[in-house]
Amino acid sequence: MIMRIGINCGHTVSGKGCGAVGLINESEHTRLVGYALMELLKEAGVEVVDCTIDSAGTKQEYLEKAVITANTNELDLFISIHFNASASHTGHGVEIYTYKGQAYQEAEAVSRHIAQLGYKNRGIKAGDNLFVIRKTKAKAMLIEVCFCDNRKDVDIYQRTGGYRSIAQAVFNGVCGGGKGEKIQSEAVSETFEEFVGKIAGKDWRERRIVLPSIVVAQAMKESARGTSELAREANALFGIKKNGWTGKTYRKSATEQRKDGSFTTLEHVEWRAYDSFEESILDHNDYIATRSTDGGKTLRFGPVIGCTNYILAAQYLQECGYATAKDYAESLINDYIEKHNLTRFDDVTA
Numbered sequence: 001m002i003m004r005i006g007i008n009c010g011h012t013v014s015g016k017g018c019g020a021v022g023l024i025n026e027s028e029h030t031r032l033v034g035y036a037l038m039e040l041l042k043e044a045g046v047e048v049v050d051c052t053i054d055s056a057g058t059k060q061e062y063l064e065k066a067v068i069t070a071n072t073n074e075l076d077l078f079i080s081i082h083f084n085a086s087a088s089h090t091g092h093g094v095e096i097y098t099y100k101g102q103a104y105q106e107a108e109a110v111s112r113h114i115a116q117l118g119y120k121n122r123g124i125k126a127g128d129n130l131f132v133i134r135k136t137k138a139k140a141m142l143i144e145v146c147f148c149d150n151r152k153d154v155d156i157y158q159r160t161g162g163y164r165s166i167a168q169a170v171f172n173g174v175c176g177g178g179k180g181e182k183i184q185s186e187a188v189s190e191t192f193e194e195f196v197g198k199i200a201g202k203d204w205r206e207r208r209i210v211l212p213s214i215v216v217a218q219a220m221k222e223s224a225r226g227t228s229e230l231a232r233e234a235n236a237l238f239g240i241k242k243n244g245w246t247g248k249t250y251r252k253s254a255t256e257q258r259k260d261g262s263f264t265t266l267e268h269v270e271w272r273a274y275d276s277f278e279e280s281i282l283d284h285n286d287y288i289a290t291r292s293t294d295g296g297k298t299l300r301f302g303p304v305i306g307c308t309n310y311i312l313a314a315q316y317l318q319e320c321g322y323a324t325a326k327d328y329a330e331s332l333i334n335d336y337i338e339k340h341n342l343t344r345f346d347d348v349t350a
């Protein structure tokens, strides 16, 4: 059990030693994450030593002050929080630096928990050249949460709950499972739900195509709450095959259930790919509104369109062949809509 942890919110606030400025400001977000993390640790009964330095005359002075603060306290663990940046702005993912790249348990767990939010896991690297890693006496890790100058990473950061989710992920990694794990999965699912619910709700009010609770349940189920390969690589929350789509596509295999209940895998299936989750959600509704296999004479998902009853809408999706899985409708209703009270996104008044 870790008793005393030093937290360094990376960099000074401004001037000498301040952090990277990308789409978001590193110095600002290291503090948001770090102070939220300190609160979680204190609530869990861990003693926290704030090793944050807001201003210094030089970058070296900032680093030395942080290390002195860490070393004058007998710490069990020292954590420095940072956001990455790359010259081409194309770098993405989470990485952690430790002394000689030691993959000790807390470091591995932190990178895993952060990666679970949808970031690429770049792993644990040797941080011997980093002053705060080399000079601190306690076991130390420097977390590069994600790239603050990369659109994709910042999108993940914002839609998965920002600094709160990162603080929770670090806390879970450091303090282990149990209560923390539960808090995180609830926090993350709620923010994903809210994100999809807002877009689906607005589209429902404007176009009345698919009931929002259904859209949110489908997105949660089909994309594993925004963490599936299609979601990460193609911003696709629903797994809609190319089918006449003229936009970009992403190629991967597909698993389907045959009529006899057995499963089969199709290789090299082309899936619709998007620039954002929002585009994916709106295209999903377009697809339901327009999909036809007889040149437009009949709409394949006609009964789903405008249906205000989530149980019927889920059953119609299944009957109209939206998914091959036999328990698709039942799962949308039981595992998602009712379990997570998704009808709160439905505004069924005319």
Ligand SMILES: [Zn+2]
Pocket: 010, 011, 019, 020, 026, 082, 083, 084
């Ligand atoms: Zn930094």
